Amino acid sequence: MTQLTLLVAAAPALLLVRMFIKWDEKRPEPPGKVRNMILFGVLACVPAVVIELLLMAALGPLQQAQGHFLEAFLVAATTEEVLKLAAVMLYVWSKPHFDEVMDGILYVAAASLGFALLENILYAGGNLTIGLMRAFTAVPMHALASGIMGYFVGRAKMEKSKAGWILGGLAIAIGIHGLYDWALMSGGTFGFAEPHPFIGIFEVIPLLVISAIVMRILVKDAHRRDDALHGPYAWSQPQAQAFPPAQHPGGPYAAVPVQYPAQGQWPPQGQYPQQGQYAAQGQYPQQGQYPQQGPYPQQGQYAAQGQYPQQGQYPQQGQYPQQGQYPQQGQYPQQGQYPQQGQYPQQGQYPQQGAWPPQGPYSNQG
Numbered sequence: 001m002t003q004l005t006l007l008v009a010a011a012p013a014l015l016l017v018r019m020f021i022k023w024d025e026k027r028p029e030p031p032g033k034v035r036n037m038i039l040f041g042v043l044a045c046v047p048a049v050v051i052e053l054l055l056m057a058a059l060g061p062l063q064q065a066q067g068h069f070l071e072a073f074l075v076a077a078t079t080e081e082v083l084k085l086a087a088v089m090l091y092v093w094s095k096p097h098f099d100e101v102m103d104g105i106l107y108v109a110a111a112s113l114g115f116a117l118l119e120n121i122l123y124a125g126g127n128l129t130i131g132l133m134r135a136f137t138a139v140p141m142h143a144l145a146s147g148i149m150g151y152f153v154g155r156a157k158m159e160k161s162k163a164g165w166i167l168g169g170l171a172i173a174i175g176i177h178g179l180y181d182w183a184l185m186s187g188g189t190f191g192f193a194e195p196h197p198f199i200g201i202f203e204v205i206p207l208l209v210i211s212a213i214v215m216r217i218l219v220k221d222a223h224r225r226d227d228a229l230h231g232p233y234a235w236s237q238p239q240a241q242a243f244p245p246a247q248h249p250g251g252p253y254a255a256v257p258v259q260y261p262a263q264g265q266w267p268p269q270g271q272y273p274q275q276g277q278y279a280a281q282g283q284y285p286q287q288g289q290y291p292q293q294g295p296y297p298q299q300g301q302y303a304a305q306g307q308y309p310q311q312g313q314y315p316q317q318g319q320y321p322q323q324g325q326y327p328q329q330g331q332y333p334q335q336g337q338y339p340q341q342g343q344y345p346q347q348g349q350y351p352q353q354g355a356w357p358p359q360g361p362y363s364n365q366g
Contacts, residue, residue, distance in 0.1 A: 005131050009124040012135040013117035016143045020109045023219055024102050027230060033092060037107050040087040041114025044080075045122075048115070051079045067186025067195070073178035080115065081173045084146050085166070087111045088153060100230070101222035104154020105147050112146030113139070137204055141180045144211040149173035151218040158225070176211055180204050 021034065055075045056063055063071040088107050092098050098107070116139045123138075124131030152169025156162040183203040187195020 002126065002128070005124055005126055005128045006121065008128060008131040008135055009120045010117055012139040013113040013120065013143075016139065017110055017113050020106050020113075020143075020147065023223075024100075024106045026223070027100060027102075027226065029097060029103060029106060033095070033097065034106065034110050037088070037091060037110040038114035038117075040091055041084060041111035041116075042118045044083040044087055044111065044115050045118045048080055048083050051083075052076065055079065065191070067182060067189060067191025069182060069186075069191065072181035072185050073174065076181050077174045077178035081146065081149065081170060081177055084108060084111045084115060085149065085153070085170055085173075088150075093157070098157060100226040101151060101154035101158060102219070102226055104152070104157060105150035105219060105222060108150030108153055109143055109147040112142045116142035133201070137180075137201070137208065140208055141177065141204070141211075144208065144215050145173040145176040145180075147215050148176070148211065148218060151222060154222060158229075176207070180207060183207070 017034075017038065021028070052075050056071070059070055059075070063075060085108065088104075088111055092103075092107050097103070119142075120131065120134050120139055123134060149169040149172060152165045152172070156165035156169075159165055182190060184197075184200040186200065187197055188199025188201075188203045189195050
């Protein structure tokens, strides 16, 4: 196989994976989980080959009846779609980050495109023409059939009635896949006339277009439901944490993602008041509105003239004792009123040395 043929065989699957990841960019899944889901889809090719060979051996010539009807619907479509679904159910169904309808679309489509990637490389071999033809037919068919099934798997994750949603999605995927294979295997005549290979190729184009329209409608519905559950805001990085089941109109949920908004993403510009929305001009007091001139006392309202004591109301000169009201000269004792010289004991009136105690009444020293 040349490098160009390998590129042609592999590129469509990788581009479609990128498209589904883009559709889930608002609340993205962990990139490692998506890559692993692609790898599980690649690995699903191994049991698919074994099972298909066993079924073909068991059916024998019956598989070719009515334009290879059983080979198209039972051997190929049923086997491959069941294995894709099984990969999703075993790997991510119980994970807490699988918490949206869009997650079901992404994971099932990733598994399907991993399967289509290897299948297309094996079918193309070294034939560039086959690789190109399948790049625009078979690979998109795998993505659309399984993507539609993924919507039902996502709804099953959110709803109480899980088996009905899963089986319904599986039946639709088998129907699209089987109808595509039947048109090509029967040469576009479905066993009612002689086959013609080009008729079958032209018949699958309307099938792919209708499936693409349905896929787009289901993606929009998934976004609407997921926004109703988680809010319309984007999360920059995938992160999940299990919580007790939360009740929702769609049914109980086992996990709720915990995301912290990146700078500028939460809230979007315009949802919180912008400059001028709060405290718009006129809503909060402008200059002069609060308080207005007049409600509070202006100059002269408090302590207006006459309300507080004016000049003269406090003691004026003369109200406090004037000179002469306090004791004047003569009111306090004058010279001579206090004891004069001679009134206090004079020299000799106090006991002299040796006179106290007087000699006689008390024993002398010794």
